[in-house]
Amino acid sequence: MAVARIAVVAGDGIGTEVVAEARKVLDAVLPGIESTEYDLGATRYNRTGEVLPDSVRDELAQHDAILLGAIGDPSVPPGVLERGLLLRLRFDFDQYVNLRPSRLWPGTTSPLANVKPGEVDLTVVREGTEGLYVGAGGVLHRGTAAEIATEESLNTRHGVERVIRDAFDRAERRERRKVTLVHKTNVLTHAGGLWARTFAEIAAEHPDVSTEYQHVDAASMFLVTQPQRYDVIVTDNLFGDILTDIAAAVTGGIGLAASGSINPDRRFPSTFEPVHGSAPDIAGKGIADPVAAVLSASLLLDHLGHPEQARRVSEAVATELAGRKPGQPVRTAEVGDRLAGLSR
Amino acid sequence: MAVARIAVVAGDGIGTEVVAEARKVLDAVLPGIESTEYDLGATRYNRTGEVLPDSVRDELAQHDAILLGAIGDPSVPPGVLERGLLLRLRFDFDQYVNLRPSRLWPGTTSPLANVKPGEVDLTVVREGTEGLYVGAGGVLHRGTAAEIATEESLNTRHGVERVIRDAFDRAERRERRKVTLVHKTNVLTHAGGLWARTFAEIAAEHPDVSTEYQHVDAASMFLVTQPQRYDVIVTDNLFGDILTDIAAAVTGGIGLAASGSINPDRRFPSTFEPVHGSAPDIAGKGIADPVAAVLSASLLLDHLGHPEQARRVSEAVATELAGRKPGQPVRTAEVGDRLAGLSR
Numbered sequence: 001m002a003v004a005r006i007a008v009v010a011g012d013g014i015g016t017e018v019v020a021e022a023r024k025v026l027d028a029v030l031p032g033i034e035s036t037e038y039d040l041g042a043t044r045y046n047r048t049g050e051v052l053p054d055s056v057r058d059e060l061a062q063h064d065a066i067l068l069g070a071i072g073d074p075s076v077p078p079g080v081l082e083r084g085l086l087l088r089l090r091f092d093f094d095q096y097v098n099l100r101p102s103r104l105w106p107g108t109t110s111p112l113a114n115v116k117p118g119e120v121d122l123t124v125v126r127e128g129t130e131g132l133y134v135g136a137g138g139v140l141h142r143g144t145a146a147e148i149a150t151e152e153s154l155n156t157r158h159g160v161e162r163v164i165r166d167a168f169d170r171a172e173r174r175e176r177r178k179v180t181l182v183h184k185t186n187v188l189t190h191a192g193g194l195w196a197r198t199f200a201e202i203a204a205e206h207p208d209v210s211t212e213y214q215h216v217d218a219a220s221m222f223l224v225t226q227p228q229r230y231d232v233i234v235t236d237n238l239f240g241d242i243l244t245d246i247a248a249a250v251t252g253g254i255g256l257a258a259s260g261s262i263n264p265d266r267r268f269p270s271t272f273e274p275v276h277g278s279a280p281d282i283a284g285k286g287i288a289d290p291v292a293a294v295l296s297a298s299l300l301l302d303h304l305g306h307p308e309q310a311r312r313v314s315e316a317v318a319t320e321l322a323g324r325k326p327g328q329p330v331r332t333a334e335v336g337d338r339l340a341g342l343s344r
Numbered sequence: 345m346a347v348a349r350i351a352v353v354a355g356d357g358i359g360t361e362v363v364a365e366a367r368k369v370l371d372a373v374l375p376g377i378e379s380t381e382y383d384l385g386a387t388r389y390n391r392t393g394e395v396l397p398d399s400v401r402d403e404l405a406q407h408d409a410i411l412l413g414a415i416g417d418p419s420v421p422p423g424v425l426e427r428g429l430l431l432r433l434r435f436d437f438d439q440y441v442n443l444r445p446s447r448l449w450p451g452t453t454s455p456l457a458n459v460k461p462g463e464v465d466l467t468v469v470r471e472g473t474e475g476l477y478v479g480a481g482g483v484l485h486r487g488t489a490a491e492i493a494t495e496e497s498l499n500t501r502h503g504v505e506r507v508i509r510d511a512f513d514r515a516e517r518r519e520r521r522k523v524t525l526v527h528k529t530n531v532l533t534h535a536g537g538l539w540a541r542t543f544a545e546i547a548a549e550h551p552d553v554s555t556e557y558q559h560v561d562a563a564s565m566f567l568v569t570q571p572q573r574y575d576v577i578v579t580d581n582l583f584g585d586i587l588t589d590i591a592a593a594v595t596g597g598i599g600l601a602a603s604g605s606i607n608p609d610r611r612f613p614s615t616f617e618p619v620h621g622s623a624p625d626i627a628g629k630g631i632a633d634p635v636a637a638v639l640s641a642s643l644l645l646d647h648l649g650h651p652e653q654a655r656r657v658s659e660a661v662a663t664e665l666a667g668r669k670p671g672q673p674v675r676t677a678e679v680g681d682r683l684a685g686l687s688r
């Protein structure tokens with residue numbers, strides 16, 4: 001029997017290149033993974049008009065995890081693949097924990113003058129199935145002077161509680177054991193109240209975890225001025241979207257950022273993917289950095305119950321990055337080979 | 345007849361101290377302003393339980409503008425003064441342009457390593473009367489496992505169009521003439537569509553203004569990695585709240601950031617205030633930096649039709665900041681005296 005069955009959605013542009021390296025590393029560190037490739041993304045959409053056929057969705061559902069490269073191309077109207085594929089997977093597979101760690105790795109540099117490598121190590125636990133992402137809302141009198149458009153943020157105790165619990169569980173396993181709730185309770189009083197009350201209750205069950213609350217505007221500022229202060233941040237879907245990009249920016253850019261859209265119960269597969277896009281400008285040249293894809297594979301290993309292998313992969317990345325000279329060009333396959341060797 | 349009638353709401357903590365200096369500068373640069381002080385904020389709330397009595401609101405409405413110091417104290421439950429006073433003024437007085445310029449002044453330093461003084465000069469035109477700030481939404485089955493909480497973002501063609509028009513008008517008066525629309529059209533398709541279509545129409549009326557669109561997550565990142573790229577940013581109420589704090593952070597902090605909640609029609613008074621809070625920890629010591637309050641006074645002058653005086657005040661600030669030694673402590677009254685002298 002295979003140690004794990006994963007679906008590989010390499011996707012578009014550099015997606016195929018970086019996923020190949022992530023596969024290399026996975027095979028090196030955990031032999032016996034069975035993988036199936038799925039052709040989804042802009043190329044398929046342009047060829048067939050299909051985004052995610054139900055039959056493919058059902059096949060994906062049979063896997064332990066999905067490894068995704070990057071989806072998207074300027075030729076596809078904005079939103080089609082995001083909503084039809086990425087968000088659909090998050091919702092259909094109940095991927096309620098959107099996990100985005102940010103570390104300022106030794107060997108890399110932050111755009112922030114006063115932050116040194118090694119000082120930032122935070123993880124954002126972003127809710128993935130509720131909030132403003134549900135698509136509720138509408139448009140009336142479209143195209144006229146009387147037009148109104150609404151967007152509704154839906155938040156349930158069920159959804160808020162489970163993601164906050166996950167954040168506390170993760171904090172329990174970390175050194176600093178601190179959870180920061182980010183919301184905008186002074187303006188979004190309805191949803192903010194639910195988040196704040198639920199947070200307070202779960203915090204009371206975790207006396208060994210320290211907690212704080214920040215408004216999203218303040219947190220956005222502090223991520224720029226003092227990113228060191230954060231350990232685990234838990235927040236809603238939209239705030240998480242914004243905060244994780246700021247966190248990525250201050251820790252060397254989305255080129256290094258990994259993410260997991262996780263269904264912690266494992267009733268459905270979780271998706272692991274680099275935060276960066278398909279980068280059509282550098283696609284096919286063999287110069288894309290596979291580090292974010294490899295770190296996503298490390299998250300995948302951890303999620304599937306192989307923490308030791310996950311650690312070896314992330315340590316390989318640490319060694320790789322520490323050894324890079326500033327400005328040194330990257331060769332995708334060489335980096336993958338090195339990381340596979342280091343992880344073994 | 346007075347050249348202008350302004351209501352002064354000094355507020356709490358350092359609010360009173362910095363407003364005194366802003367008044368000094370206003371008197372120096374535009375003699376004959378008539379001003380009335382209004383006691384509002386945490387101190388009044390704690391004494392009387394009142395936030396903004398209707399009678400006071402009606403008196404405020406009789407002024408040309410409101411100069412506000414800072415509102416808030418830890419003794420007041422979060423949200424009470426924000427919603428009852430600050431947001432109420434924005435809504436009651438139809439202050440639909442929330443204007444927040446960010447400049448990296450010579451003499452100040454950015455937390456960003458690669459950004460030099462003089463390189464950043466952007467202004468955010470944030471919608472102030474719609475979106476998620478309207479308070480629409482509710483809570484059902486509160487405190488139970490079945491609880492749901494909603495927040496609704498309301499956007500009208502009326503509201504979106506007028507603020508986008510204002511942004512283009514401001515861009516027309518600037519050197520680079522560029523407007524960036526920030527939204528999240530790939531997820532918030534209903535409101536995003538209204539914003540994007542309206543933006544495209546108004547852009548077509550301004551062929552001399554260049555335009556771009558960015559998703560809010562990307563813009564948050566670019567504000568950290570390349571703040572130089574922005575000229576005028578127009579965005580909705582909540583995105584504007586977040587983006588302006590990031591912009592303030594990368595240009596030396598909210599200690600220097602000014603803002604105006606503007607009713608461009610002048611049917612109602614506009615409010616001008618520093619972005620910083622009441623800073624109870626340093627209140628009463630005479631060491632608060634009045635620069636943000638003085639820059640807010642400069643926005644006030646511009647709004648009331650005194651662009652030459654506004655320019656003199658902001659040039660005085662430029663001179664003041666350029667002359668400061670790094671780490672040099674600030675004496676509130678001395679800075680105010682210097683700025684008044686320089687503006688005269």
Ligand SMILES: CC(C)[C@H](C(=O)O)[C@@H](O)C(=O)O
Binds near residue numbers: 561
């Ligand atoms: C592509 C888009 C729908 C998506 C999101 O908003 O969640 C992306 O920005 C992300 O953060 O994964």
Ligand SMILES: CC(C)[C@H](C(=O)O)[C@@H](O)C(=O)O
Binds near residue numbers: 186426427
């Ligand atoms: C105090 C709060 C209600 C307010 C807002 O969210 O608009 C503040 O953050 C601001 O930016 O002026």
